[in-house]
Amino acid sequence: MALLEIRNLSVEFETVSGAFRAVDGIDISVDRGDLMAIVGESGSGKSVSMLAVMGLLPWTATITADRMEFNGHDLRTLSGRARRKIIGRDLSMIFQEPMSSLNPCFTVGYQIRETLRLHTSLDRKARQTRAIELMEQVGIPAPEKRLSAFPHQMSGGMSQRAMIAMALACEPKLLIADEPTTALDVTIQAQILELLTDLQDRTGMALILITHDMGVVAETVKRVAVQYAGQKVEEQQVEALFDDPHHPYTAALLSALPERSQDRFLPTIPGVVPGQFDRPQGCLFSPRCQFADARCRAVQPQKASAELGYALCHYPLLHGEPQGKEASA
Amino acid sequence: MSDTILTAENLTRHYSVKGGLMRPDATVRALDGASFSLRPGSTLAVVGESGCGKSTLARVVTMIEPATSGRLTIGGKEIGPNGAKGDRDLRAMVQIVFQDPYGSLNPRQTIGQTLMEPLLLNRPEIGKADREKRAREMLLMVGLRNEHFDRYPHMFSGGQRQRVAVARALMLDPKILVLDEPVSALDLSIQSQILNLLVDLQERLDLAYLFISHDLSVVSHFADELMVMYLGRPVETGPLKDVYAHPRHPYTRALFSATPVADPRRKRNRIKLEGELPSPMAVPPGCPFNPRCWKATDECRQSFPEYTGGRHSYACFHPLAKDELPRAETQA
Numbered sequence: 001m002a003l004l005e006i007r008n009l010s011v012e013f014e015t016v017s018g019a020f021r022a023v024d025g026i027d028i029s030v031d032r033g034d035l036m037a038i039v040g041e042s043g044s045g046k047s048v049s050m051l052a053v054m055g056l057l058p059w060t061a062t063i064t065a066d067r068m069e070f071n072g073h074d075l076r077t078l079s080g081r082a083r084r085k086i087i088g089r090d091l092s093m094i095f096q097e098p099m100s101s102l103n104p105c106f107t108v109g110y111q112i113r114e115t116l117r118l119h120t121s122l123d124r125k126a127r128q129t130r131a132i133e134l135m136e137q138v139g140i141p142a143p144e145k146r147l148s149a150f151p152h153q154m155s156g157g158m159s160q161r162a163m164i165a166m167a168l169a170c171e172p173k174l175l176i177a178d179e180p181t182t183a184l185d186v187t188i189q190a191q192i193l194e195l196l197t198d199l200q201d202r203t204g205m206a207l208i209l210i211t212h213d214m215g216v217v218a219e220t221v222k223r224v225a226v227q228y229a230g231q232k233v234e235e236q237q238v239e240a241l242f243d244d245p246h247h248p249y250t251a252a253l254l255s256a257l258p259e260r261s262q263d264r265f266l267p268t269i270p271g272v273v274p275g276q277f278d279r280p281q282g283c284l285f286s287p288r289c290q291f292a293d294a295r296c297r298a299v300q301p302q303k304a305s306a307e308l309g310y311a312l313c314h315y316p317l318l319h320g321e322p323q324g325k326e327a328s329a
Numbered sequence: 330m331s332d333t334i335l336t337a338e339n340l341t342r343h344y345s346v347k348g349g350l351m352r353p354d355a356t357v358r359a360l361d362g363a364s365f366s367l368r369p370g371s372t373l374a375v376v377g378e379s380g381c382g383k384s385t386l387a388r389v390v391t392m393i394e395p396a397t398s399g400r401l402t403i404g405g406k407e408i409g410p411n412g413a414k415g416d417r418d419l420r421a422m423v424q425i426v427f428q429d430p431y432g433s434l435n436p437r438q439t440i441g442q443t444l445m446e447p448l449l450l451n452r453p454e455i456g457k458a459d460r461e462k463r464a465r466e467m468l469l470m471v472g473l474r475n476e477h478f479d480r481y482p483h484m485f486s487g488g489q490r491q492r493v494a495v496a497r498a499l500m501l502d503p504k505i506l507v508l509d510e511p512v513s514a515l516d517l518s519i520q521s522q523i524l525n526l527l528v529d530l531q532e533r534l535d536l537a538y539l540f541i542s543h544d545l546s547v548v549s550h551f552a553d554e555l556m557v558m559y560l561g562r563p564v565e566t567g568p569l570k571d572v573y574a575h576p577r578h579p580y581t582r583a584l585f586s587a588t589p590v591a592d593p594r595r596k597r598n599r600i601k602l603e604g605e606l607p608s609p610m611a612v613p614p615g616c617p618f619n620p621r622c623w624k625a626t627d628e629c630r631q632s633f634p635e636y637t638g639g640r641h642s643y644a645c646f647h648p649l650a651k652d653e654l655p656r657a658e659t660q661a
């Protein structure tokens with residue numbers, strides 16, 4: 001059985017201008033020891049879908065799912081008390097904004113020790129030792145000294161690392177890391193990514209990494225899900241995805257990478273991601289897709305086969321060529 | 330060189346910060362002796378870790394702040410302590426585009442007003458009709474449309490706002506554009522649009538770019554020359570291809586090796602750096618990189634290495650040999 005199993009997850013926000021669907025029918029399945037990434041443009045619902053899993057969305061959000069299970073628990077019906085037992089121990093998350101998840105009123109050390117007190121049987125002394133060890137692992141120099149610092153006394157990069165230390169405190173079964181290294185310098189980033197993959201290797205931790213950095217994706221994970229406008233449009237093993245993307249959005253995204261271009265001018269994707277009021281009727285990517293035809297603009301595509309990366313597309317690409325076009329013409 | 334438009338020699342910007350309770354006054358050596366030149370139609374990229382002085386360099390070059398020492402020559406004029414005050418031609422010569430396409434535009438001004446403002450302030454002799462004509466031409470130049478003229482910034486996407494910021498910077502016909510992380514806040518699909526725009530404008534207007542970025546994949550696509558900074562100082566400068574082919578400074582090598590590459594089949598060779606980037610308030614004596622450098626010797630801890638090499642210059646007592654395998658390098 002998968003560690004995390006999500007089927008047909010949708011999230012709708014109530015807004016002053018009406019309902020807004022931020023996540024639209026997403027499936028995710030994660031096994032023990034999995035290393036997966038979710039990539040996609042800003043606003044594509046990466047954070048919201050994972051916050052839904054954590055049960056951390058505001059009341060304006062309506063969450064629906066056919067299945068939402070973690071380690072055998074149904075997350076949809078879990079009581080608050082049962083949830084608090086799991087979250088922070090078996091399931092933990094590194095948030096996109098570090099400042100929002102560290103409490104400004106307590107020292108970093110207190111917050112790490114408190115997590116350990118709630119979820120482990122370590123005694124006082126062992127908790128302090130473990131806290132120092134965690135701070136060392138995330139590359140914080142002079143950890144004994146930093147433990148008594150308040151979050152605002154640390155630089156952005158430092159508090160980001162303190163938060164990572166806290167999320168790793170109980171060696172979770174699944175870590176959801178939302179842009180964990182975006183605020184960090186590349187030399188520190190390398191260290192953190194190594195720490196995460198090392199934990200996977202050593203403890204069998206599974207990782208869901210949310211990022212927009214295709215370099216980080218290529219170097220860190222084994223499997224990639226691509227999101228566009230709240231939908232999952234493709235999922236593949238990382239090598240296969242970079243070799244032969246099956247959804248036109250993935251293909252366009254990869255070709256926009258500067259390092260893949262020989263030319264002075266880079267390939268671009270015209271237009272922008274649809275918003276609340278200009279959501280197209282058929283395929284959500286159709287206004288920007290170079291392969292779109294009348295069918296794409298009118299009819300929502302179904303998921304393609306596993307061999308075609310479950311591409312949410314009428315004409316999934318194979319070696320850059322759209323499949324099935326003649327049949328419909 | 331005869332065709333340089335800007336020359337910086339030992340450009341330095343220190344800040345004094347008042348100490349508080351129990352803390353003495355201190356000097357922040359934000360920019361600590363940078364020498365380089367810019368040429369028309371050419372791009373110098375500046376890379377380095379957060380806090381190494383890139384934005385400080387940008388502000389000094391744009392004459393927003395004076396240098397505390399060193400020489401800055403722009404278009405043959407030596408810049409004094411008053412910067413471009415009272416010299417509107419000089420002020421027009423260097424313009425800047427910032428990272429944040431949200432914060433850098435006035436939300437209460439229409440795009441048209443935003444574009445016309447520099448002319449109003451700097452070229453008051455230009456009449457209203459002409460001002461508007463030039464602003465509308467500029468809109469088209471950066472790939473926006475005529476109907477955008479009367480709209481407000483909040484109606485634009487991040488990429489469009491960055492186009493507006495570029496358009497505004499170009500209104501005074503500058504020769505030099507300082508670009509401080511111009512695409513860092515943008516999505517990949519929008520980033521390529523803006524980079525293409527910058528390439529196109531450079532070719533058409535023969536602009537010199539000082540391009541600040543932390544993204545080496547963008548830099549290697551875009552730049553002609555590369556300057557790697559560490560703690561306020563350039564540690565290595567030279568033609569991009571040469572620096573890539575043979576980085577001489579250990580920090581350059583470490584930076585390259587830590588940068589993730591979007592190729593899952595590539596073998597990683599990461600150099601693990603020990604320690605933190607020290608604060609510019611407490612720059613270590615000798616080579617500023619010595620506490621983290623795997624090649625450091627006593628010499629490195631005592632004196633600052635001179636710049637050596639020609640167009641490809643570097644400051645290191647133990648420059649790397651070609652394809653030298655650093656001891657600290659780990660195979661992953």
Ligand SMILES: Nc1ncnc2c1ncn2[C@@H]1O[C@H](COP(=O)(O)OP(=O)(O)OP(=O)(O)O)[C@@H](O)[C@H]1O
Nearest residue numbers: 013015020022041042043044045046047048049058
């Ligand atoms: N509380 C909320 N109320 C209304 N809309 C929201 C709320 N939170 C998020 N959204 C919207 O949901 C959409 C998805 O947001 P989300 O934060 O998941 O994007 P993301 O993919 O994580 O983007 P980024 O890469 O910028 O972090 C966005 O359009 C966002 O504006």
Ligand SMILES: Nc1ncnc2c1ncn2[C@@H]1O[C@H](COP(=O)(O)OP(=O)(O)OP(=O)(O)O)[C@@H](O)[C@H]1O
Nearest residue numbers: 344346357359378379380381382383384385386609
């Ligand atoms: N006005 C100021 N007063 C005091 N210190 C300053 C001032 N401006 C910048 N600094 C300090 O100078 C150093 C260099 O800052 P700068 O903004 O130039 O770095 P940067 O390379 O642009 O970093 P980033 O990549 O984070 O943008 C930093 O330590 C910064 O805190």
Ligand code: SF4
Nearest residue numbers: 283286289296313314
């Ligand atoms: S369904 Fe049509 S428009 Fe959508 S991605 Fe596929 S080809 Fe493009």
Ligand SMILES: [Mg+2]
Nearest residue numbers: 046047048096
């Ligand atoms: Mg997010």
Ligand SMILES: [Mg+2]
Nearest residue numbers: 383384385509
């Ligand atoms: Mg800066």
